Amino acid sequence: METRVRSLVKAVIWNIIxxxxxxxxxxxxxxxxxxxxxxxxxxxxxxxTMYLIYxxxxxxxRWGRRHV
Known part of the structure; x- marks a missing residue:
């Protein structure tokens, strides 16, 4: 599972662009x-806001993920 911090950083960078x-x-x-x-x-x-929620x-x- 992705962490909240990672989601936040991705959203910030994408939104700067x-x-x-x-x-x-x-x-x-x-x-x-x-x-x-x-x-x-x-x-x-x-x-x-929408990207973070998404x-x-x-x-x-879990759909489409491979379990390692």
Missing amino acids: GLASMALVGFLATGSVAIGGAIALINTAIGF ERVWSRI
Whole structure:
């Protein structure tokens, strides 16, 4: 089973990547750094929460795992 710390670190790193890409997309779509940044922050907060929940749920599912 995956530890909570590992799930958290994976979620943080993934969301840093997502934040940077979403900020760029938001800026290109709106032409505003402030609006693009706000879009990116909101998206990252939602995505971070959902990813953590997703990882924790899957860490408890045994299907598809090999037992060593």
